[in-house]
Amino acid sequence: MFRLNISKRLQSAHGAFNLDVRLDIEPGEFVTLFGPSGAGKTTLLRCLAGLEQADAGSLHANGTVWFDRAAGVHLPPQHRRIGYMFQGYALFPNMTVRGNLEFARPPGGDPRRVDELIEMMGLGALQSRKPATLSGGQQQRVALARALASEPVMLLLDEPFSALDAAMRLHLQEEVLRLQRHYGLTTVMVSHDLSEVYRLSQRVAVLEEGRLTRYGSPAEVFGSSGADGKFTFVGEVLSIDPADVVFAVTLLVGNQLVRVIASADEAAALSPGDRVMLYSKAFNPILVKC
Amino acid sequence: MAYDFAPLLLTFKLAGLTTLILCLIGIPFAYWLSVTRTRLKPIWETLVSMPLVLPPSVLGFYLLLAFSPQHWFGQFVERAAGIRLAFSFEGLVLASVLFSFPFLVHPVQSGFQNLSSSLSEAAYTLGKSRWQTFFYVLLPNIKPQLLAGIVLAFAHTVGEFGVVLMIGGNLPGETRVASIAIYDEVEALNYDTANFYALILFAVSFAILLTVYLVNKKMLAKVA
Numbered sequence: 137m138f139r140l141n142i143s144k145r146l147q148s149a150h151g152a153f154n155l156d157v158r159l160d161i162e163p164g165e166f167v168t169l170f171g172p173s174g175a176g177k178t179t180l181l182r183c184l185a186g187l188e189q190a191d192a193g194s195l196h197a198n199g200t201v202w203f204d205r206a207a208g209v210h211l212p213p214q215h216r217r218i219g220y221m222f223q224g225y226a227l228f229p230n231m232t233v234r235g236n237l238e239f240a241r242p243p244g245g246d247p248r249r250v251d252e253l254i255e256m257m258g259l260g261a262l263q264s265r266k267p268a269t270l271s272g273g274q275q276q277r278v279a280l281a282r283a284l285a286s287e288p289v290m291l292l293l294d295e296p297f298s299a300l301d302a303a304m305r306l307h308l309q310e311e312v313l314r315l316q317r318h319y320g321l322t323t324v325m326v327s328h329d330l331s332e333v334y335r336l337s338q339r340v341a342v343l344e345e346g347r348l349t350r351y352g353s354p355a356e357v358f359g360s361s362g363a364d365g366k367f368t369f370v371g372e373v374l375s376i377d378p379a380d381v382v383f384a385v386t387l388l389v390g391n392q393l394v395r396v397i398a399s400a401d402e403a404a405a406l407s408p409g410d411r412v413m414l415y416s417k418a419f420n421p422i423l424v425k426c
Numbered sequence: 427m428a429y430d431f432a433p434l435l436l437t438f439k440l441a442g443l444t445t446l447i448l449c450l451i452g453i454p455f456a457y458w459l460s461v462t463r464t465r466l467k468p469i470w471e472t473l474v475s476m477p478l479v480l481p482p483s484v485l486g487f488y489l490l491l492a493f494s495p496q497h498w499f500g501q502f503v504e505r506a507a508g509i510r511l512a513f514s515f516e517g518l519v520l521a522s523v524l525f526s527f528p529f530l531v532h533p534v535q536s537g538f539q540n541l542s543s544s545l546s547e548a549a550y551t552l553g554k555s556r557w558q559t560f561f562y563v564l565l566p567n568i569k570p571q572l573l574a575g576i577v578l579a580f581a582h583t584v585g586e587f588g589v590v591l592m593i594g595g596n597l598p599g600e601t602r603v604a605s606i607a608i609y610d611e612v613e614a615l616n617y618d619t620a621n622f623y624a625l626i627l628f629a630v631s632f633a634i635l636l637t638v639y640l641v642n643k644k645m646l647a648k649v650a
Contacts, residue, residue: 185551186550186551187547214555217553218551221546222548223544224544224549226542226545226547226548228545228549228567230567239552239554240552262542286551287585
């Protein structure tokens with residue numbers, strides 16, 4: 137059981153706020169920290185890793201004290217046995233793929249683990265290449281393998297898929313899930329991608345302005361608004377074209393193009409570049425400027 | 427015309443020893459400058475850079491005063507280590523270390539600063555100590571800057587004249603380095619001997635710098 141109880145003063149573009157989080161994580165659980173940028177997700181992850189210190193509170197991991205402000209305990213990252221996957225991957229440019237993994241292997245660790253990871257992640261053909269010669273997706277796989285090579289008790293992922301295209305993202309999400317289950321690793325991921333959260337996590341912790349506003353399974357956290365069969369999207373107007381008596385509005389929702397029929401009144405209120413809300417009412421799509 | 431290799435040998439001995447000492451203290455210092463959060467950092471950086479702008483005679487003058495057996499520093503070194511610094515090879519080494527300090531520290535410091543901080547953080551999360559991280563992750567990834575710093579420091583010591591003149595004088599085999607010998611020979615109207623020293627210094631400096639540029643080009647090409 138991992139018990140987090142952390143508060144830390146943070147500076148953001150909108151002024152200072154307090155990161156204040158209490159969270160219990162079961163061993164083997166996959167938890168996602170979800171929320172807008174600047175809500176304190178990455179800071180929380182860094183506090184878990186020991187790369188930053190909280191102003192107050194404590195961190196307990198399976199009975200070990202990682203951090204306790206009151207008692208003056210701060211276990212350095214070296215002794216926490218965590219696998220941290222950085223947003224930019226942070227692979228060591230001077231080492232080969234295998235070198236990166238070997239470097240991560242703890243002294244006295246299982247020598248077969250590196251081979252196993254290279255095999256499982258399909259890195260065999262790449263093992264003697266340097267990171268700079270790899271594609272983004274390949275680097276991501278190496279970074280994941282390296283984090284696991286250190287035989288961690290906890291895996292921390294900081295927006296692991298943000299730099300990848302949709303197809304690669306899907307493929308690697310499967311990979312992460314497979315490895316997480318294979319090693320039974322307690323995992324905390326930072327994300328602001330809803331589909332990712334649904335696909336991977338058993339629990340979601342929604343962080344807004346440093347506060348934990350909701351915590352539960354993805355269905356519990358996000359399910360309430362979708363349960364009645366309605367949908368709501370926010371998108372950007374790209375173009376408005378007349379089509380017979382109505383107008384066809386092209387929207388960008390997420391990274392997908394959507395064409396929606398709009399009445400002349402609706403279309404008149406819109407212009408390209410507007411942010412709009414798209415929702416359904418009695419099977420009709422409705423567009424409202426927001 | 428008497429060809430004497432002693433000044434040339436002395437020059438390269440001085441430059442080699444200076445560079446070695448600089449590596450031992452300059453690289454850790456450059457690392458410290460790149461990570462420190464002290465408010466005194468600008469002061470340290472200014473002090474390191476002073477030899478770039480000061481006339482060598484200014485530095486040489488103060489060193490001469492400090493090295494004198496009457497000065498507490500000169501006295502202290504003489505008593506503690508039995509070394510007289512004024513007009514001696516040891517004094518030249520110490521002065522050269524101070525004088526060439528920025529040439530090593532600047533490129534190495536900027537090398538460390540350009541490395542993403544997540545590299546060392548990644549090594550820490552993988553259980554590696556600060557030392558292991560420094561030797562296996564940081565140093566190998568600033569090889570071009572290290573090479574540039576080492577070569578610049580070496581070449582600059584070879585080319586040193588003003589400081590040596592102030593604190594070393596012109597003692598054959600002790601402080602008579604090639605740059606001083608050239609000046610001396612020209613004054614004595616021995617242009618051929620002066621030319622001999624000058625040509626060798628020119629050729630060696632050219633060869634060293636060319637090697638650096640070629641090696642660095644290769645290293646950069648490998649990364650890209």
